[in-house]
Amino acid sequence: MTSSDGPPAPGTARPGLGGGDLVDVPRLRRRTLTVLVAAQVCGGLAAGSAVSVGSLLAVALSGSPTWAGGVTTATTLGAALASLGLARLATARGRRAALSTGLALAALGATVVVVSVVLSAFALLLVGSVLLGVGAAVNLQSRFAATDLSTPATRGRDLSLVVWTSTVGAVVGPNLVHLDGAVGRLTGLPPLTGVFVLAGLGMLVALLVVQVGMRPDPLDVAGRAAGTARRHVPVRVAAATLRRHPRALAGVLGVVVAHAVMVAVMSMTPVHLAEHGGSVELVGLTVSLHLAAMFALAPVMGALVDRVGARPVLLAGLVVLAAATAVCGLAGGDAVGVTVGLVLLGLGWSAATVAGSASVAADVTGVERVAVQGLSDAAMSLAGAVGGALAGVWLGLVGYGGLSAVSGVVATLGVLVVLAAHRGGRSPRADAGTGARVTP
Template sequence: MARAPVAATAPDRRRLQGRVVRVLAAGQVLGGLGTGAALGLGALLVAEVAGSPAWSGMSATMGTLGAAVLSVPLARLALRRGRRVSLTTGAVVAVLGSLVVVGASVAGALVPLLLGVLLLGAATSLNLQARFAATDLAAPATRARDLSLVVWATTVGAVVGPNLYEPGESLAGALGLPALAGGFVIAAVAQAAGAVVYLVGLRPDPLLTAAADDAVRAPADAVPARPVGGLRVLRATAAARRAVLTVALSHAVMVALMSMTPVHLTGHGATLTAVGLTISLHVAGMFALSPVFGHLADRWGRRQVVLVGQAMLLASLLVVLVGSESHVAVVVALVLLGLGWSASTVAGSALVVTAVEPARRPALQGVSDALMSLAGAVGGALAGPVLAAVGFPGLAAALVVLVAVTTAVQLRPAAAPTPSASTVG
């Protein structure tokens, strides 16, 4: 017989939260190693198999589309079975996607290759969900910080991963695979290890524990909130719409510019090592300072940090506009792009968490992740043709519009948060 849920004491909850953050961080290190090893290689592999660089943007498109398709089912799975089952399932799907990519590269088959990249998008879905999992048991005053610590943990693997391009080539040669497939072998192994970490480490489950605590602490005559779909929550809550739009459009800008950078650099004679270093520095910008942005979001305000992030995104695009022929300028732009994405995503995600009451957060989070990934898919899909038509500076100019829209939304007067959104744990 299952025991009735018992509310955790404050010290117990703090200890459990600390362990949850450590487990999520370990999983993110492994997941970041896997996605980092494949980041950038997808665009090159698709272009190689398709025989045209115009197809290169389809790698980012399919990866982010896969994340969008899988985000809502994984969020629903988390709501029913907890974060542990949801994150483990996402990692297993990512392993399958990596193996499909390897097989398709051997066969030189474009459609299976794109399908594998789509399944590999599960790695992004679980990466996004993990940051929200860090807030399930977090104290209100430290939600952004705890979220940012999990985002930061991706730095280790994601920065090292792109520098495994050449070791990946050696591994591919030893296994008799195409040179670009080696990174995806590394991704499969890393994601499998991450699945084990989530399966073993997330006991008790943070989301289920938080739900049990809320049920025990609720008044005896309280009516439990009915499950509501994330889209309905989004339509009903202006604060949620604003936060989700910020995260989604910031991600679209980042994906569009980042996904075309390897193609631009190799087209100008850069080696795979140089491309890998550039992507590593970009990923460092995305993740390394996220705890700083999380701390500032808790201290200064989430909306203020979002505006700082938008300013850095705009600066990145201006550097590309004036210095696209310089590798150094492209590196500077990619670092600024990563920093702007980090500030906007950390603070924007904290706004998503606080926009609604706890019972409706997982549904909203799933929709937020889906829309974020869809925005990235659109950005990646449009980036290839724009690059082919007007070049790298033209792509940056087009993205300025998206940054301007996101900034304008944030400059509108903010509505006061509801008591349930601002005070519940």
Template sequence: MNTQERPEGLTPDQATRPGQITVSAQPGVENQRLQRRVVSVLVGGQILGGIGMGATLSLGSLLAAQLSGSNAWSGMAATMSTLGAAFAAVPLARLAQARGRRISLSAGALIAGAGAVTAITSAALGIFPLLLLGLMLLGAGSAVNLQARFAATDLSRPGSRGRDLSIVVWSTTIGAVLGPNLFGPGETVGAALGLPPLTGAFAFSVAAQLAAAAVYATGLRPDPLLTATASRVPDLEAPPPKSGLRILRSNPRARYAVAAVALSHATMVALMSMTPVHLRDHGASLTVVGLTISLHIAGMYALSPVFGWMADKAGRRPTILLGQGMLLVSLVLAGVAPDSGTAVTASLILLGLGWSASVVAGSALVAESAHVQDRPAIQGVSDLSMNAAGATGGALAGPVLAAVGYSGLGFLSIALVVTVIIWTGLQPRRPAPDLEKP
């Protein structure tokens, strides 16, 4: 940065002498006022983005089967979306590091909107590979949702970081619930617009992602990450930002935090993705399957503010351990009572709750495991690892289910939980160093 440039968020009277940025006399008060507005903007963007994703990804599998001519390809919808989220994670994090959250989040939402347009075009032209490209671009919306939770921590105080992050995570529930309910209206609107069948909801997604991009672009002024960097890094000659991989290699706390989030996500995806198949094979109705998954999703998001508060008050690692304990009970239930619908439902609820506690607390730990100028890089690696672990868990769960059944899948997944529990026990007990300043 040129020494004469002023980061966004600093006013002219916070002028600088060459080589130094100063902040106002009460930066903490100003930042906390800004933080409240930032969280509100992020919640609004998350709701819109969630509607856009929820309205399309479920239909993606149906559209994939239709365009490919085979149900065997229907699973590629979720796979391509997950890969898209993974591929977008690091570039969006680098963009945030260079230009701020406002540019990064709005750009990701626009890419997702372009993915929805591409999906509609693929249906109109009958080109299956083009649909896969569209679904991959839509995955950028998921990457934005993940990055938004970290954006909520840029200006938050350590004692409220988990709470702020969890509020943004919780807001995802609204879009996730509303989105699938737009299938019917989407088809009506799509027919009126002359769109191909199964693509009406994608038109809603285009509108929702454009609206989310507008919310981020206009609402995140001044930019929270640039403001945090300016107020917490007064010396413009500070070391340049590190890459995420370099931070992982040199920072044990960051490695642990990233691994806890990724392994918890892999555990959740592995069991959850196979539960509908298992229930249908045992004669459960679609209503029962839908109710079970709905309760699981409620477990993932509904209590996230509680776990955020707990992470702030009791600590990150104790909350992660609580989450692992719930994951462990969930997997044991799935292993010992796979034929009981009640036990499977209870298992899925605990699976969602355990994921929520582990990911909220783990994400808060990721956010504070590096200096402020390095946080986007480690956060991008964390999101990449999370998506890659989820995709791997989902891909391996099918063959495991076929080989050893639902019970075996539950018992084998315990290895992931035990890994996190042991790693947590190996963490140093001393207080974490203050990384608010380099």
């Protein structure tokens, strides 16, 4: 059976939510992208401001560098737990409801983090971080939401555009530590809590943008046009669907490895720099450059996927990640060397994530599509949680250089895993961004 899951050509329309109304799909696609871009800027600003000081707060409240990865681990664990729930909510009530709910919980998480610092309660800090992770799950789902109304020719571009717009928040966010003192003077809150106040406000603004702008819901319009009814897809069904699509499976595996490696090294870098005399401002700048590398060249990665295919871009990203860990490990206490390594780490993550996500978005269709996307996001976040948790332990045992070496081995193994998954069977071509596909 031949199918094409993209919208009709520009100038055509699809049935609206009322059944008789017509929706200008190309126009709705453009407006949806605008809404997602605006929300990503606000959400990225919040996430970027929090990531630069989370590990510092964990050490301060726990009293041990072993817990330096606690905030990152809790955040990524929250994203993993929320990804499946948000996917189920999107299937039941649409993208707007899922994204809005996630942003509201993330804003609550920022508030809980502030309270935890006021009370010097490390356990409460972890609870707030888990809720903040729901915002990370929203960011992950947003890149798939950008493809709900895409044609095969625009899928990679639309997905990478939403990833790219996180650059604004990623670069500016960590440097909001400069405003921490001003927020503290206005509110009387302890140091390093001001960035979480700003994070919560960013999430609330993103929530307002989604609620007002995402009407009609793009997933509802796409589902009505495709004739697919809403129904819950269990995780086991999503997993079975993924196993039948080896290209999508390879994409998920590559994204999982890339995210685990990136989180493990990145989460320990602020602590490593601080131990070598690095200031909070230096940490913020280093994390900004890393995050900029993760997001700024996403459209380039999307263009490469469309031109040469997802598989070579995914493999190249994993190779760059391995090289990045070597640079970080050999840099020692040199801040410039560590920064170069983190930039390479971000570039490798970008290539692997865009290519892997494009494979999932293109290779799986039908009612299982959103559930598989949620499973992919959950696996990605869970890998990050494991990477962050083990990173703190490895840092204490073998130091930053040893942690980088172990991460490099994992990235290299990821190349072999992706190659093996591609050899595991045949599925519709997900590498190219054009043409119809033959589905099993």
